Amino acid sequence: MKVKTTRFGELEVNPGDVLTFAEGLLGFENLKKYFVVDPGDSTLILWLQSTEDEKVAFPIIEPKIFKPDYIAKLLPADLNGLELESLSNAKLYSILTIPSNVVEMSANLKAPLVINSDKKIGKQIVLQDSKLSVKHEMYKELKTYIVNYSSDDARRTNVEPSIALEAGDLKPTSQVRTLEV
Amino acid sequence: MLVLTRKLGESIAIDDNIKIVVVQIKGKQVRLGIKAPKETKIHREEVYQAIQDQNTEAVQADLSSIARLGEELKKK
Numbered sequence: 626m627k628v629k630t631t632r633f634g635e636l637e638v639n640p641g642d643v644l645t646f647a648e649g650l651l652g653f654e655n656l657k658k659y660f661v662v663d664p665g666d667s668t669l670i671l672w673l674q675s676t677e678d679e680k681v682a683f684p685i686i687e688p689k690i691f692k693p694d695y696i697a698k699l700l701p702a703d704l705n706g707l708e709l710e711s712l713s714n715a716k717l718y719s720i721l722t723i724p725s726n727v728v729e730m731s732a733n734l735k736a737p738l739v740i741n742s743d744k745k746i747g748k749q750i751v752l753q754d755s756k757l758s759v760k761h762e763m764y765k766e767l768k769t770y771i772v773n774y775s776s777d778d779a780r781r782t783n784v785e786p787s788i789a790l791e792a793g794d795l796k797p798t799s800q801v802r803t804l805e806v
Numbered sequence: 807m808l809v810l811t812r813k814l815g816e817s818i819a820i821d822d823n824i825k826i827v828v829v830q831i832k833g834k835q836v837r838l839g840i841k842a843p844k845e846t847k848i849h850r851e852e853v854y855q856a857i858q859d860q861n862t863e864a865v866q867a868d869l870s871s872i873a874r875l876g877e878e879l880k881k882k
Contacts, residue, residue, distance in 0.1 A: 632869050652858035653865075664869075668876050684867045702845040722860055723867040727875040733864075736857045751849055751857065759856045768879050 629679045632672070633662055643676060644740060644747045647706075651736065651749060656681055659747065667771065670721065673738065685718040685738060691766035697737050698791045703750050707741045712791075716740040720749075722760065730767075731760040 628638045644659045653675075662672040662682070669690055675681040688695045697717055709715055717739055719732035735757040740747040810818060817827040823843050830837035840848055 650861050651854060652861045664872075666872065666876055668872055668879060670872060670875075681865050683861070683864050684872065700845050700847070702847065720861065720864045721867070722863045723871045723875060724863075725871070727871060727878050730875065733857065733860045735853065736860075749857075749861075751847065751853060753847070753849075759853075759860045771879050 626676075628660070628674070628676050630662075630674055630682065631680050632682055633664070633674070636662070636674075638676070641745070644673075644745050646747045646749070648748065650683070650738075653681060661685075669767070669771065669774075671718070673718070673720075684721040684723060686721055686732065686767075688717060688719045688732065688734065688737065690770050691732065691763040692734070692761075695734060696791050697739065697750070697752055698754065699739065699750065700753070703739070703748065707739060707746055707748055708744050709739075709741050714741055714743045716742055719761075728764045729762065730764050731758075731762045733759045734761045735759045 626638050626640050628636050630636060638660050642660050644661070646657050646659060648654065649656050656675045656677050658676040659673050660676060662674050664670075664672070670684050670686050673683040673685050688697075699712075707715070717737055719734060719737050721730060721732050723730045734752075735754075736749050736751045736759065738747055739750050812818065812828050814828055814831055817825050819825050824846065825841040827839040827841070828836060829839045842848060
């Protein structure tokens with residue numbers, strides 16, 4: 626199928642690569658179909674491009690690249706919505722905000738995108754951890770990673786970031802927790 | 807919208823498994839305790855607004871911002 630995009634022109638997309646975000650993304654609830662564009666540039670940034678609105682594309686990146694200790698703790702409800710039986714088929718991305726002063730770029734750690742690569746389902750998940758920021762500045766960490774990446778050929782084959790996902794209790798329980806909001 | 811009046815220490819039950827307790831009242835601030843099953847999502851409303859704002863800001867990025875970022879990242 627051919628998809629028109631404002632940033633990349635017309636792209637040929639394999640219908641099997643189209644991801645369904647049944648709930649859309651917050652603020653973009655009416656757009657459900659996306660695919661990932663890898664422009665292959667040095668920044669390691671990918672794009673989540675809408676097939677339904679050519680203007681809508683989110684710059685995304687794997688958070689392990691700039692924050693190796695990041696863990697997205699998913700609740701059973703999140704896993705069910707993604708039809709995820711195990712986390713090995715899941716991909717995790719952070720949405721980036723890139724202002725005109727690019728060194729102030731930030732990643733949304735509070736609400737990452739989780740994608741079930743087998744079932745081609747995605748969801749923007751709001752994590753419960755209140756310490757996570759929607760605007761985590763990470764330019765320096767990205768730069769450090771890229772400098773190491775391009776200067777160390779030995780590591781280059783080994784840069785595939787592991788997935789920082791953690792499942793909560795998989796079986797829904799009647800267990801009660803107390804939260805102060 | 808259903809509106810209920812509660813005193814300090816009193817609570818509201820929603821379904822059989824969710825309970826909201828007024829823990830503290832201090833001037834214009836109310837502290838609420840929420841007991842709910844693990845799979846229930848509970849967030850301050852502003853969190854959703856902040857995420858929506860970030861998403862809206864994120865789609866403003868174009869290839870020229872990425873190109874500028876690429877240049878900046880290359881600098882020693």
